[in-house]
Amino acid sequence: MTGSRPQRQYGAGRKKGVRRSSMRLLKKSWVCYLFILPMIIYIVLFNYLPMYGIQLAFKDYRALDGIWGSPWVGWKHFQTFFGSYQFKDLLWNTLALSIYSLAAGFPLPILFALFLNYVTNSKGRKAAQMITYAPHFISTVVFCGMILIFLASDGIVNQILALLGIEPVAFLSNPKNFRHIYVWSGVLQSIGWGSIMYISVLASVGPELHEAARVDGATKFQRMLYIDIPSIVPTMVIMLIMRAGEIMDVGFEKAFLLQNSVNLDYSEIISTYVYKIGIQSGQFSYSAAIGLFNNIINLILLLAVNRIAGKASDVSLW
Template sequence: MKAMNSSVALDKQESVGKPLVRKKGLFSYIKSDSILYLMLIIPVAYILTFKYAPIYGIQIAFKDYNIFQGVNMSPWNHFATFKQIFSSQQFFQVVRNTLVLNGLDLLVGFPAPIILAILINELVWNTFKKVSQTILYLPHFLSWVIIGGIVAQLLSPTGMLNSLITHMGGQALPFLTNKYAWVATYSFVGVWQNAGWGTILYLAAMTGIDKQLYEAADADGAGRLRKIWHVTLPGIRPTIAILLILQLGNIMAINFDRPFNIQNNLVMDFGDVISTYVYRVGIQSANFSVGAAVGLFQSVICLIFLLGSNFITRKLGENGIW
């Protein structure tokens, strides 16, 4: 007991000589990193203005919306809008088209930047590597209006490619007039526009792989393909998993620009998707309730896919988004 009392007294004496460390308050943290918090103002304002504020308008989907009465004064329609779209055959057609085109993007477009990043990473000549990366990034900075014009000039029945084929004695190919050929063209153009830009995250992940793993593989006599399979791909697997979850979460979301600028009346059976349907029915026909209802349905399905893919990924042993 005497030994315990003496040790407690000794601890008290030592604590008396030490300065008290007080926890910083919220204002202290903000003041110490004030520049960083100021930089956050613009992105936070953007998200609040264009992502959260429009949520107020979701109630339009449950009302007979009239622009003269406004959102609050428009009468509720007891889910009549949803009954209307779920009884429309055209709605299920655009849902099918959206799933098919996004599924092809997932099947063809998702592996493309991975393969491209591995090829770039394996290049030895740094100058050629930098030039190649720059060339591959450039299509991402072109708007879909410009890309649509390029596609029309190259692949239309009277375009440059078909003119060359017919000049050589062949028959013109229906790249943009046959619906099945149009789907292949749509997927190819998407890969061309996005693959180079998608390599950025994978190349960044590859720089974090321990070089000693490659040296150990060399010592074991592994060739390039073996090192890619056993070192590079496992090293970027967490990045692949997260990007796959995000893409699965957007399986029902499709940009308006890409299908709108490539489609034509001959391929509307496959070219009409949710975004163009909302534009045509919701905006051009001023049926805003239908447009809001379709958008809400699309968001709910995307959320289900996002949660499901994240759950499955975590069950398989990978780190999900959360």
């Protein structure tokens, strides 16, 4: 007993020392913490407080009774969604669109960054960056309007095809074209912006590595294969993990704006269905259950891909 007292006193003293050093650091760097305060408030307001509404998925919400006063119904809304005739179509459309977007949109910014890394003409490089970055700053509403105008039966694309002697293509009236239009227009809008992170990593690669490779007679392709790609692999893995956590979160705005009665069988995804059921039809509990299911699937995919990446490449989010 007597021997344990000094240890306890030492532990308590150590904790006090840690608190004092933390307070000193806080006072010294209070300006930095002040800068991140708006971000913390934003995350709390829009990411943590809305979790209070998750209980709607397990209740039969009534506006007069409020969230707490509404009766519990358990898994009723989940069973209704899983048993509906639309469940398989919604799930397939969401997965098909998301996986297609991932397969096309993930590697192309990497290839574009590798290409720009070997462009020696500074003016040409800046022009390519400006042209590819610009679509990212166009709002989704405007961008979708441009797509509808360009791909109309009398739009610019069909006019160019007519000048080349090619018959006009029914881009918008063929529902099977929806996924291709959605994905490749997204690639066009994001390829430049998505390459910024890879370009910054490639810029940090030591020039002595490339100089040594040139002395050894390595070609540009070999330098790219053995120097550049290994340097961006950790970034690629992190970005892939983050994209995997968004598999079920296909962009609602774009899908909804490009949606019409013709392509509804291909364009109706979970996010647009939740909007129609929750906002337009007022079935708040049912839409909350579908949204919760969507987020749980995303969380499972994120954890699974993160674990696989951690074992395969020793790179993970935590």
